[in-house]
Amino acid sequence: MRTKTSLQLFFLVSAWVATSPSRAQVKVQPRTTAPAPAPQTPSQENVESAFSGPESCAASNCHGGVQPKTVVRISQNEYSIWASQDKHARAYSVLSNPVSVRMGKILGLTAAPNQSDKCLNCHTLNVKPERRAQTFQSTDGGVSCENCHGPAVKWLGPHTLKNWTHDQSVKLGMYDTRDLARRTEKCLSCHLGTAEKEVDHTMIAAGHPDLTFQLDTFSSAMPRHWKPPADASAWLSVRELAVGQAVQLRAALNRLNRRSSGPHWPEFAEYECFACHHSLTTPEASWRQAAGYRSRPPGAPVWNPSTYAVFRHVAAGVDAGTMQQLTLQLVEIQRISGNPANKDDLAARANDAAVLTDQITQQLKSQAYDRNLTTKLLQEIADDSETISAEGERSAEQATMALDSLSLAYEKNEQVGNQAQLRAAINDLFQQLGNPSAYNAPKFAQQMQRVAKLVPRDRAQNVGELGAAPKVNSEGSSQF
Numbered sequence: 077m078r079t080k081t082s083l084q085l086f087f088l089v090s091a092w093v094a095t096s097p098s099r100a101q102v103k104v105q106p107r108t109t110a111p112a113p114a115p116q117t118p119s120q121e122n123v124e125s126a127f128s129g130p131e132s133c134a135a136s137n138c139h140g141g142v143q144p145k146t147v148v149r150i151s152q153n154e155y156s157i158w159a160s161q162d163k164h165a166r167a168y169s170v171l172s173n174p175v176s177v178r179m180g181k182i183l184g185l186t187a188a189p190n191q192s193d194k195c196l197n198c199h200t201l202n203v204k205p206e207r208r209a210q211t212f213q214s215t216d217g218g219v220s221c222e223n224c225h226g227p228a229v230k231w232l233g234p235h236t237l238k239n240w241t242h243d244q245s246v247k248l249g250m251y252d253t254r255d256l257a258r259r260t261e262k263c264l265s266c267h268l269g270t271a272e273k274e275v276d277h278t279m280i281a282a283g284h285p286d287l288t289f290q291l292d293t294f295s296s297a298m299p300r301h302w303k304p305p306a307d308a309s310a311w312l313s314v315r316e317l318a319v320g321q322a323v324q325l326r327a328a329l330n331r332l333n334r335r336s337s338g339p340h341w342p343e344f345a346e347y348e349c350f351a352c353h354h355s356l357t358t359p360e361a362s363w364r365q366a367a368g369y370r371s372r373p374p375g376a377p378v379w380n381p382s383t384y385a386v387f388r389h390v391a392a393g394v395d396a397g398t399m400q401q402l403t404l405q406l407v408e409i410q411r412i413s414g415n416p417a418n419k420d421d422l423a424a425r426a427n428d429a430a431v432l433t434d435q436i437t438q439q440l441k442s443q444a445y446d447r448n449l450t451t452k453l454l455q456e457i458a459d460d461s462e463t464i465s466a467e468g469e470r471s472a473e474q475a476t477m478a479l480d481s482l483s484l485a486y487e488k489n490e491q492v493g494n495q496a497q498l499r500a501a502i503n504d505l506f507q508q509l510g511n512p513s514a515y516n517a518p519k520f521a522q523q524m525q526r527v528a529k530l531v532p533r534d535r536a537q538n539v540g541e542l543g544a545a546p547k548v549n550s551e552g553s554s555q556f
Contacts, residue, residue: 125207125227125229125230125249126207126208126209126212126227126229127201127203127207127208127209127212127222127227127228127229128209128211128212128222128227128228128229128232129201129208129209129211129212129213129214129217129220129222130155130201130217130220130221130222131211131213132211132221132228132232133154133155133221133228134155134159137152138152138155138236139152139153139154139155139156139221140152140153140155140156141153141156142156149303149306150303151301151302151303153301154301154302155221157299157301158220158221158301161298161299162298162299162301163297163298164218164219164220164223164298165217165218165219165220166218167198167199167200167218167219168190168196168199168200168215168216168217168218169218170199171188171189171190171195171196171199172188172189172190175283176189176190176195176283177189178282178283179279179282179283179284180192180195182282182283183278183279183282196215197272197273198219198266198273199218199219200215200216200217200218200219200220201215201217201219201220201222201223202215203215203227207227209229219266224251224253224262225250225251225253226249226250226251227249228249228250230248230249231244231245231248231249231250234248235250242254254305256291256315256316256319256320256323256441257319257322257323257437257441259291260291260319260320260323260324261323261327263289263291263294264289264323264324264327267287267288267289267294268287268289268324268327268328268331269287269331271334275287275345276343276345277343277344277345280345280349286345286349288382288470288473288474289320289324290317290320290321290324290474290477290478290481291316291317291319291320291321291323291324292313292316292317292320292477292481293477293480293481295316296313296481309445309446310488310489311445311446311447311449311450311485311489312445313481313484313485313488314445314449314450314453314481314482314485315440315443315445316481317386317390317478317481317482318390318440318443318445319437319440319441321383321386321387321390321391321478322387322390322391322433322436322437322440323437324383324387325383325384325387325433326430326433326434326437328380328383329383329426329427329429329430329433330426330427330430331346332346332379332409332422332423332426333423333426333427333430336419336420336422336423336426337419337420337423341416341419342377342416342419344377346379346380346413347377347378347379347380347413347414348377348378348380348381348382348467348468348469348470348471349380349469349470349512350468350469350470350512350513350515351364351377351378351468352377353513354513354514354515355513355514363516363517363518364517367466367517371411372410372411372414373414376414376415377413377414378410378413378414379409379410379413380468380470381406381410381467381468381470381471382467382468382470382471382473382474383474384406385464385467385471385474385475386457386474386475386478388403389453389456389457389460390440390453391436391440392456394436394439394440394443395435395436395439398432398435398436399436401432402429402432402433402436405425405428405429405432406429408425409422409425409426409429412425447486447489447490450482450485450486451486451531451532451533453478453482454479454482454483454486454531454532455528455531455532455533457475457478457479457482458479458524458525458527458528458531459528460475461520461521461522461524461525461528462521464521464524465517465518465520465521465524466517466521468515468517469509469512469515472505472508472509472515472517472520473509475505475524476502476505476506476509479502479505479527479531480502480506483498483499483502483531486532490532492532494530497530498527498530498531501523501526501527501530502527504523504526505520505523505524505527508520508523
């Protein structure tokens with residue numbers, strides 16, 4: 077379990093507060109005036125794929141128990157954890173706060189945010205009236221059970237049977253969240269967006285937090301309301317980190333392809349926010365000007381590198397040839413991303429890079445995860461302080477969450493003599509991200525170097541699974 081201090085710092089970094097829309101678009105809660113659905117006669121197909129609503133899971137003998145049951149595979153308090161602790165349960169309520177109301181006015185929404193599909197698609201279980209079962213009472217419960225687990229009408233009853241299996245439920249429409257790639261895809265449908273769920277620069281300018289994500293960290297912060305499988309590896313959270321990073325990069329490249337192929341390119345939300353939105357200093361105090369711009373014109377925007385700041389370390393050694401091809405594509409994407417005239421080439425390269433990323437994703441799903449690999453990842457990410465810190469605040473945030481996740485996985489399974497010092501050093505990284513516009517790369521790099529001196533390094537030289545990660549930095553250069 078994550079330490080209280082670490083989680084508090086994570087919430088500060090991610091701006092997951094109930095007084096404003098979540099940075100990662102993590103969902104929130106209630107509707108004051110829910111529109112009445114128009115009476116319809118559902119088709120047979122819609123009935124079979126209908127949503128029952130979260131109340132169908134709330135009974136104490138289902139998933140609404142107060143205390144977890146230990147004699148069965150399911151704790152049966154999952155709904156209670158969600159309702160009382162999970163920010164997804166309150167995702168709808170932020171749509172009525174003053175910031176959201178002001179956003180709606182700025183964006184010129186034809187309905188209030190708590191009644192607009194543009195907002196409801198990610199902030200609640202917003203399904204068409206014809207796909208609502210008779211048990212479906214309202215859409216004011218935030219992001220609830222079926223947002224993640226799929227329409228439940230067909231499997232709701234059968235899944236309570238004694239010998240019923242998860243695979244049988246999946247065949248009847250349950251979403252397979254046990255598959256880490258599919259789970260990440262589900263999360264990213266809102267935490268990164270789709271064609272139907274867009275958080276673009278216009279929305280961010282109106283007040284919506286920009287999107288960021290890391291599967292293991294965000295899952296722990298929910299908090300988790302599920303047990304790991306009985307046969308799960310002790311290093312499951314490291315697998316979550318690795319697969320989550322790969323799927324996140326693939327989704328980001330697909331979004332880049334979609335946006336650069338569209339009529340509204342450049343889309344400024346694709347760039348690193350704080351390359352532009354940062355505290356101004358005198359020239360002699362500017363670490364950005366001191367670093368230079370290398371292969372791009374000074375001031376030209378560059379595609380946000382945060383989605384591969386950690387991925388390149390996770391993926392190195394899984395498939396060296398594919399990773400080298402991917403790195404070359406990412407270098408070119410960085411180089412051409414700031415010039416609108418390159419949009420067609422950019423879209424094509426993003427598509428090609430997404431295909432390569434998917435190949436590595438499939439291999440990461442079957443990769444063995446253990447103490448030695450965790451140690452090596454900790455060491456390599458911490459040692460990459462100069463490159464990661466120079467890429468900007470969002471890359472620094474990804475690295476910090478990864479170091480936090482990996483160190484906690486290590487501490488869970490191994491004795492760490494300097495555990496308190498390592499925790500404190502990582503928490504100091506979180507503190508440096510508390511004011512993103514004031515981010516200072518040299519200062520952050522120094523703190524990462526302190527972390528690097530504390531991370532476990534024993535046995536690291538015996539690890540053969542991962543090789544050295546190709547480096548791609550925000551200036552568009554590559555080192556192999």
